[in-house]
Amino acid sequence: MATVTHPYNPAELLDTPEARAEYLSLIMADGDPAEISQALGVVARAHGMTAVAKTAA
Template identity: 45%
Template structure:
């Protein structure tokens, strides 16, 4: 008998604002830009990519591509997505 599997999609498990913020925070802590971009894409997908596209004025397909693991969005796109998601970034000194 074959076992049926399906791809893991983190967007299915991001139900609250707090979960989404924690997910992005974890990606930021890793310090890997591609991971941060992918996390933003996952959060946007959890929220609804069509809604984010409308709020940013960007195309839905363009957002999927830009916010994928291999995507390389402009910083302006990242800022638009962050605003549309209702997320605030802040800076603090690094602790050693």
């Protein structure tokens, strides 16, 4: 029998500002620049790219 997999999107789990802050804190504690870069992208998707773009402008 073949193994069935499902896509995993961590941004779906970061549905509150507190969850996003905790996630970033945990990632930054390790200090790996590649992980921090990836985490920032995940948090941006969780927050909503449109909202991020409006805030940045």
